[in-house]
Amino acid sequence: MKVRGGFEQSYNAQAAVEVASMLIVGQHVTHQANDKQQLIPTLAALSPVIDQVSNILVDSGYYSEKSMLTAEAARPDTTVYAAMKRQSHGRSVAQLATRADPPPPSAEAPVAERMAHRLDTAKGKQLYGLRKQNVEPVFGIIKQAIGFRRFQLRGQAKVELEWTLMTTSYNIKRLFNLGMSLAVA
Numbered sequence: 001m002k003v004r005g006g007f008e009q010s011y012n013a014q015a016a017v018e019v020a021s022m023l024i025v026g027q028h029v030t031h032q033a034n035d036k037q038q039l040i041p042t043l044a045a046l047s048p049v050i051d052q053v054s055n056i057l058v059d060s061g062y063y064s065e066k067s068m069l070t071a072e073a074a075r076p077d078t079t080v081y082a083a084m085k086r087q088s089h090g091r092s093v094a095q096l097a098t099r100a101d102p103p104p105p106s107a108e109a110p111v112a113e114r115m116a117h118r119l120d121t122a123k124g125k126q127l128y129g130l131r132k133q134n135v136e137p138v139f140g141i142i143k144q145a146i147g148f149r150r151f152q153l154r155g156q157a158k159v160e161l162e163w164t165l166m167t168t169s170y171n172i173k174r175l176f177n178l179g180m181s182l183a184v185a
Helices: 039-044 065-074 111-120 122-134 136-145 156-184
Strands: 012-018 023-030 055-058 079-082
Touching: 012 039, 012 136, 023 039, 023 156, 039 055, 039 065, 055 122, 065 079, 065 111, 079 111, 079 122, 111 122, 122 136, 136 156
Parallel strands: 055 079
Antiparallel strands: 012 023
16 A cells, blocks of 8 residues: 555455444455545445445545446445535534525536535435444444454455454454343343
8 A cells, every 4th residue: 555655565444334233244455545446346345135225325535426426326226425525523503403405406417516415405414424423433343342453464365354354253243232232122
């Protein structure tokens, strides 16, 4: 992977997370530092048991016009919600105020304008909020609770296997915790 001042043997781990259960349903590893080209490979890595995806929620690092168009063309019943820029933490009073959805852009509007509109609607805000509260914790749990912060193996194939083992371990832990919460309820 290219870094300041040269190259480094490192990898970029990707995971697709099902929002309701917080289970990892697809994963892969790339040597590309930038996530812009990773949406389509991540969708391709989805488990074959996932037969329908209604919404795809991704952060600003994944946004590219090509990726958005390709993802929605490949899955016509799916809507992508991608942040267009980094969003600040916390909200202003104006953002908290209830207001009507803005009028939709024309069908010929640029992809960026249509995506910004999606995120500015009440539904878009609600869905994108799920990404922040359900997807980000998965990586936090893997790093903090499980203690996985770096790959121990070298080479793409071995790192892919290591990431698969890590995401499987996470899923087993998560399934155990989901079972315990169901047993208590």
